[in-house]
Amino acid sequence: MKRILLAVSGGIAAYKAIDLTSKLTQAGYEVRVMLTENAQEFVTPLAFQAISRNPVYTNTFKEENPAEIQHVALGDWADAIVVAPATANLIAKLSNGIADDMITSTLLATETPTFIAPAMNVHMYENNRTQHNMAVLKSDGYQFLEPGEGYLACGYVAKGRMEEPLQILTRLETFFNEEPVTNHTHSSFAGKRALVTAGPTIEELDPVRYLSNHSSGKIGYALSEALADRGAKVTLVSGPTHLAQPEHANIEVIQVQSAEEMFEAVKSKYKQIDIVFKAAAVSDYTPAEALTHKLKKQDGELAVTFKRTPDILKYLGEHKTHQYLVGFAAETQHITEYAQQKLQKKNANVIIANNVGDKSIGFSSDDNDYTMHFANQEVIALGKDTKISLAAKILDALETRWQ
Template sequence: MLESKNIVLGVTGGIAAYKSCDLVSRLVKAGANVDVIMTENAINFISPLTFQALSSNQVIVDMFKEPKYWEIQHISLAKKADVVVIAPATANIIGKIANGIADDMLTTTAMATTAPLVFAPAMNSNMYENKILQSNIDRLRELGYHFIEPGEGRLACGDIGKGKMAEPYDIELCINEILNKKKDLQDKTIIITAGPTREPIDPVRFISNHSTGKMGYAIAEKAAERGAKVYLISGPTALKAPKGVRLISVNSAKDMQRRIMEHFDEAQIIIKSAAVADYAPAVAHDQKIKKKDENLTIELVKNPDILYELGKIKGDKILVGFAMETQNLIENAKEKVLKKNLDFIVANDLFTEGAGFATDTNIVKIIDRGGNIESVPKMSKHQLADLILDRVMYLQQLGEVNR
């Protein structure tokens, strides 16, 4: 899929530069032409000769070195590139590009190109979590730049945390996605729910859960990229609405059900990834409940089962559910598929490392109406989002053939 694509790879000064050798090898084997730009700090970690041998192209380091051919090299590469990838991307290079600094070959090329630009951050976990860096990343994301989330684990400095550069395989997948964007959802309308719900006890307290909405937002982002009209009906989260998505903010389960039904007839696909509270206080007090010496008892009543109600009226729509379990994952998920009339369910175990709430990755089982189980290994939530949408499109096409 990368045959004859021109990829400019920027390598900056980090120990993860050794992974970039594997990345170049993968891209060349996939048929791409790879030009490597190294910063001066990068050559302290790995020799330019290594990348030259792997890419069969001259490696560029010095912006003012006499060019092999008479052309302004950073402009030439910027125009030539189908995509620019910076891997590893240090805090320094992210900060420079975020603030419009162009003082070497890599940053000038990055500023001059109109091609998609992808960062694969790699650094100490404290640096990655630093508010200045995160602000720079947010700024670049808003401007349309792409980021591949770093992994978690033991870092070169000895710390354990988030900051490992994504694996070359994952970076190659991201490049593939960018250069070969699917538009198979162009004529589809999708409702996606995300995040938690909040069931009020009084004006200052509520019942909720630990959902951050990351999975639902990832699905919404990918669906929009693939051309769908997306209604993202979201409980309270700290996330920004993906580009091209119609965000509808709600609080309670009843709010969410009402807003889904407003757009239900228009949609062909409903993906319900929100973590909806099963119960709500029987009475939501108008005034704050004051603390007293005795215990407080709150009566809870059952919330509407939104997915079950949708299953009763879904007709030929595709309906996808999610299940978070702590025990008997397969049995409980299979039961929900049939009880709620789902096309398939995405199930995960809260206690599995790398899955569940507040993570950037997930490990799931996809179970269909026939009881077939697909075990999906650990991957980013954005990768899983694309996989879920692929399954949805397969069912859509199957339904159209059978009609």
């Protein structure tokens, strides 16, 4: 049984920490909770004690066991520490080495892997000092659970919401599954240069209308994070998505709109890349002419002429030298047959296929069900799982194969 130490600081999102404790406990983790004095203005120790069935720690100087120093022993006890929510104040204290309460004293006295889930007003989050403090902590090895966008307690609709408890649970499960690779330098991806494409492209018809698809970009972003965690230097070429931009030090993000822009961005980096994950859902066609003014409604039917966009995966296959090429095939029928055909036509090393006709997986869903088809005819079914977990499974399968 893995042991989680949950540190809760004083923000309105502290109520989510109760749900997180419940989800972690139900998933089989042993959970112990620490609360700052300010956190107790929002939630009570009794709520966490009832759910975790463990004591709750609130005072550095209240030693439950005289045989040990509590804030040192707790850090040693845990397999992972989660700070959720993490206020701007706590982040600032931690980045400056201040230890003036139970949580900061514990964090300063431990070498246990620590995850930080910021939650605050968008202006506090974007403040240069907060960004600097988070950058310092990232460089020190702390892992961040990036806040999402949505309605904030202050009334803004913006970035600053604490990551959802279910997503934190998924991240922890991925971490523990990857632990032998993530925490050591022997990953075959360490020091390598990876390129990942993600999301849809937008092909403009006029200033109002465009052609696109339902791709969310989630698997491409998950792959980028997983590669960076294993030591790769990642270039993420992303079409328009609603996802928070990765802030991992090992990830460079290039934002694009159209298939042509994505093609040019990929070409500019390709020679220096060791492995490519072509996960973006690129439009196959674009209007032959993009109008500069809005196309007005007319009587009768409308005919629009389209032209082919660059076939990025085919280009990469034709021009690869040392690169290892991983493509994706989103199909609605004949999944295996089309994946095998794509392997040959695109000169890829691997095609990862999934059935987007299944409404329970794919595109906007958090889940998918992938099968990896290798050029040597090996096939690996990864099964249905979250995209975060599938990203780890894909890299696990490639660890000893791609080189």
